Amino acid sequence: MRLRDKVAIVTGGGSGFGEGIATRFAAEGARVIVNDIDEANGERVVDAIRQGGGDASFVRGDVGRGEDMERLLAATLERHGRLDVMVNNAGVSHRNKPLLEIDEADFDRVFATNVKSIFWSARHVVPCFRRQGGGAFINIASTAGVRPRPGLTWYNATKGAVITASKTMAVELAPDRIRVNCINPVAGETPLLGTFMGSDTPENRERFVASIPLGRLSTPRDVANAALYLASDEAEFITGICLEVDGGRCV
Numbered sequence: 001m002r003l004r005d006k007v008a009i010v011t012g013g014g015s016g017f018g019e020g021i022a023t024r025f026a027a028e029g030a031r032v033i034v035n036d037i038d039e040a041n042g043e044r045v046v047d048a049i050r051q052g053g054g055d056a057s058f059v060r061g062d063v064g065r066g067e068d069m070e071r072l073l074a075a076t077l078e079r080h081g082r083l084d085v086m087v088n089n090a091g092v093s094h095r096n097k098p099l100l101e102i103d104e105a106d107f108d109r110v111f112a113t114n115v116k117s118i119f120w121s122a123r124h125v126v127p128c129f130r131r132q133g134g135g136a137f138i139n140i141a142s143t144a145g146v147r148p149r150p151g152l153t154w155y156n157a158t159k160g161a162v163i164t165a166s167k168t169m170a171v172e173l174a175p176d177r178i179r180v181n182c183i184n185p186v187a188g189e190t191p192l193l194g195t196f197m198g199s200d201t202p203e204n205r206e207r208f209v210a211s212i213p214l215g216r217l218s219t220p221r222d223v224a225n226a227a228l229y230l231a232s233d234e235a236e237f238i239t240g241i242c243l244e245v246d247g248g249r250c251v
Contacts, residue, residue: 001029002232007080009033009072011063011117012090014041016190017140020220021087021227026054028228033076034058035090063090064112069120073128082132085231086125088118088162089140096151096198107154114158118165126173134177138230139166140223143186143246152196159184163242170240179239181230186246188218213248 008025012018014036026032026049034049034056036042042058049056059075061068076083092113094106118139129135144152145159163182170180187196187208194200209216226245229235244250 002228002234003085004029006030006084006231007033007076007082008085008087008231009035009076009083010087010089011035011072011121014038014045016192017185017188017220017223018087018089019045020224021089022056023049023052023054024221024224024228025085025231026056027052028232030085030231031055031080032057033072033079035061035063035072037062062113063088063117063120066120066123069117069124073124077128083125083128083135084132085136085138086121087138087140087227087231088121089138090117091140091142091158091192093152093155093192093195095195098151099153102154110154110158114155115161115165118162122169126176126178129173129178130176135179136231136235137166137169137178137180138227139180139182140227141166141182141184141242143184143244143250146184146242146244147250151198166242167240174239179230179235181235181239182242183223183226183230184242184244184246184250185218185223186212186244186249188220188222190220193217211249212246213251216247218245218247 008030010022013022013034022032022034039060046056046058061072141162142159144156145163148156166182
């Protein structure tokens with residue numbers, strides 16, 4: 001098992017990519033803390049992991065709030081005594097539409113969840129990793145941060161910020177043996193798909209899939225497999241990368 005006895009937090013673990021990552025990590029021996037604002041789905045993921053013989057527990061919280069991130073880490077340390085991998089996966093988007101039609105509330109919501117969460121994660125988790133002598137961050141960004149398209153301007157901006165922050169964190173925290181890497185998935189079979197496309201219709205899907213050389217959307221397992229490598233000791237010399245899981249879309 002590639003993550004035997006490692007402790008991992010997965011934010012936004014109640015669905016989509018986060019569910020895939022949490023499930024894959026647990027199957028590889030990690031003790032997983034699933035975080036989400038959706039308690040029902042978070043508990044559902046934890047129950048499924050436990051039924052499969054894995055070790056998981058749920059902590060509800062809004063990653064855009066510092067006190068919730070602090071409580072998430074405290075609960076993890078209380079239960080397991082350490083943290084090895086912090087997966088910042090929770091994310092939201094505004095609906096695909098012209099930039100001037102996005103109101104301030106949507107702008108603030110997207111930046112709080114997608115960017116401020118990285119700030120709070122660093123504030124609380126970095127001191128923990130330093131005490132332990134190391135750790136790994138995996139930040140889930142998006143191909144939207146490197147190949148932005150109209151209609152998602154402010155979402156694109158948040159993912160560009162995550163990518164830049166991840167690279168800077170990697171260099172600054174390397175002396176502490178803290179690795180920081182990023183994954184850039186192309187849109188996939190997650191609850192956000194309809195938001196990205198404006199509406200989830202066969203025509204919109206066909207048009208989007210046509211832009212991906214390998215001819216399909218991403219899946220939670222695709223992203224989970226990439227996260228598994230970056231979380232494992234096999235990636236001990238890997239930091240500061242943004243791994244595109246995109247079927248060639250960004251080429």
